Amino acid sequence: MGSPCWAGCRAIGPVPIAAPCPAPARHGKRGRVTQPANLAAIVLAAGKGTRMKSALHKVLHPLAGRPMLMHLLDSLAALGPARVVTVVGSGRDQLERALAGRDVSLAVQEPQLGTGHAVQQAEAALAGFDGTVLILYGDAPLVSSATMARLAARLDADDRPAVAVLGFRPADPGAYGRIIATPDGRIEKMVEHKDASPAERAVTLCNSGLMAVRAADLFALLARVGNDNAAGEYYLPDIVMLATADGRACAVIETDADEVAGVNSRGELAAMEARWQQARRARAMADGVTLVAPETVWFSHDTQLGRDVVIEPHVVFGTGVEVADGAVIRAFSHLEGASVGPGAEIGPYARLRPGTVLGRGVKIGNFVEVKKARLGDGAKANHLSYLGDAEIGAGANVGAGTITCNYDGFLKHRTQIGAGAFIGSNSALVAPVAIGDGAIVAAGSVVTADVPADALALGRAGQTVKPGWAARFRTMMAARRAS
Known part of the structure; x- marks a missing residue:
């Protein structure tokens, strides 16, 4: 507590800090603060x-x-x-x-x-x-x-x-x-x-x-x-x-002493932050949000949450996040500057960065990072992917390990993935590039040119199989080691 003494000193000993509601009720009898004249x-x-x-x-x-x-x-x-x-x-x-x-x-x-x-x-x-x-x-x-x-x-x-x-x-x-x-x-x-x-x-x-x-x-x-x-x-x-x-x-x-709490040190700032978060968590739960482990969830001053949102432990909200009704944010996820649609599922271990807009029922899974990308209703990226500067259509499925290669060292470029498209695992989409509606990109492909709707794109070297080679190799290496 760093509120001033009567003589103007603002560096006196600490007292408990408890934040008022982060969005305090600014109202009188009829729901508004009476604005003082002049x-x-x-x-x-x-x-x-x-x-x-x-x-x-x-x-x-x-x-x-x-x-x-x-x-x-x-x-x-x-x-x-x-x-x-x-x-x-x-x-x-x-x-x-x-x-x-x-x-x-x-x-x-x-x-x-x-x-x-x-x-x-x-x-x-x-x-x-x-x-x-x-x-x-x-x-x-x-x-x-x-x-x-x-x-x-x-x-x-x-x-x-x-x-x-x-x-x-x-x-x-x-x-x-x-x-x-x-x-x-x-x-x-x-x-x-x-x-x-x-x-x-x-x-x-x-x-x-x-x-x-x-x-x-x-x-x-x-x-x-x-x-x-x-x-x-x-x-x-x-x-x-x-x-x-x-x-x-x-x-x-x-x-209340809480309301006039002042900050003169990092310790006092941390104490105020903790109290602010405690009040915000209580408000979230009162408004119909489930916090599985409330003390581990950290909100921003402007976090907006719908009803029946479920937030698992160790989730951090940066500024500019909106989460619609029924969404689930799984453990150890970090969200900033993102809009999460109704019924979407995020994480665990997901990162949503500024400019992310997720439609209804979108699934962003473990170790997926999304930045400045829009995903249409029902789109999925369930594992180990980076989706940046992208437009991904409804119902598209992005396989594990997929990367939108959006940066050429100087400029950012966009990737478009059509509705219902299927991107196979471990694919690299080199922007600018467009994948048409319903198209399939074979696993392990490097896609550098547009793919028409309903087409199959394969961008990988042909596989060569040499029968018996592995056994001969092991025999040869064992002999070298023995000599």
Whole structure:
């Protein structure tokens, strides 16, 4: 757990991480999140992430196949924010590339003088904006759009708080900053653990660092934040105590500790991934998928599964996989960028690569690799084959050891196999080449020219048989060995 203490530290001890549903319900009473009016967001992503020990920016490390930052931005996008500003520092070039094409402004924090200073860097990008500003963290990717909306809505309650803070109750509050609040959620004090009294340390409500503040209040309060502390930094949570000193209310709402879990190390990322996968597996089974050994199946953030799909142990789904109703994915298979049709059977030990489209009832067997190929309904490749850049018709049967030779060292070429064609074992189809409907390719053939429909193609040397040769050879070799 890497959620921040109240003073802005995001590198405190671990607590249990449990992901919310990977596709969290973004709904209110009628099935939708109520979008806050006039909303903006500041996403802090300027940290160096030194504990990751990586050349890749911390917030770009993947969770379920998608960068952590993108999980957060996608949840935020459901609220339709008018503006989104990401505050960057170290690794700025990486974030610029990752955010290209998104309606996200960048603000640069250099040097990095604390979370309050980081938020101040977004002031220019929010010039003229007078609505509610959400402050989020790029390394806390599991905050749902529903929680964001609830945090923003707290500002519009009857008591009109100056700041709304998202709190949580970890299993072990440890060194987290504490929030001292009344039963109705009015904040009386926020205190760093090292400064807390024994009674304050007994409080279990902790600060996640996420806030909602009206833009006019936010930057006015930040202008008053000082850096008279051991680190010489400007801490964002100080705005709460400044507003309280002004006699204004500040409020806290709560969420599960799991939802505000942050990532500061590879160990924390692995723990978050494990929890995310656990939640996704539970959702799959609740939706009618059979997982024979759930703990061994790994999903991507965008895996789509139909009903009555059966997934055997040790199956990995990369990004971009769709599996239709009734399909069976056998053990030790890897799928990425593939569409699997109804009732299809994959594996064991199969690999489906991007661009694979399998029709109804297709069978892809053990040690078969398919890439950028379409197989029509009922087509089969049951053993030890590579099918790349190919169009294979309905009912075709591809024998063991068959290869589509799609690459000439410079360019890729396509192979077409017609409906009902039969490709004998250990055949090499040298693309570009077309095998007609119902044609047969004899086992062991190298096919370099098109084969008409219903024809037989033989592309192998004639067999020569020499009677008695083997016996004479053994006698000769035995004599040599004895001499």
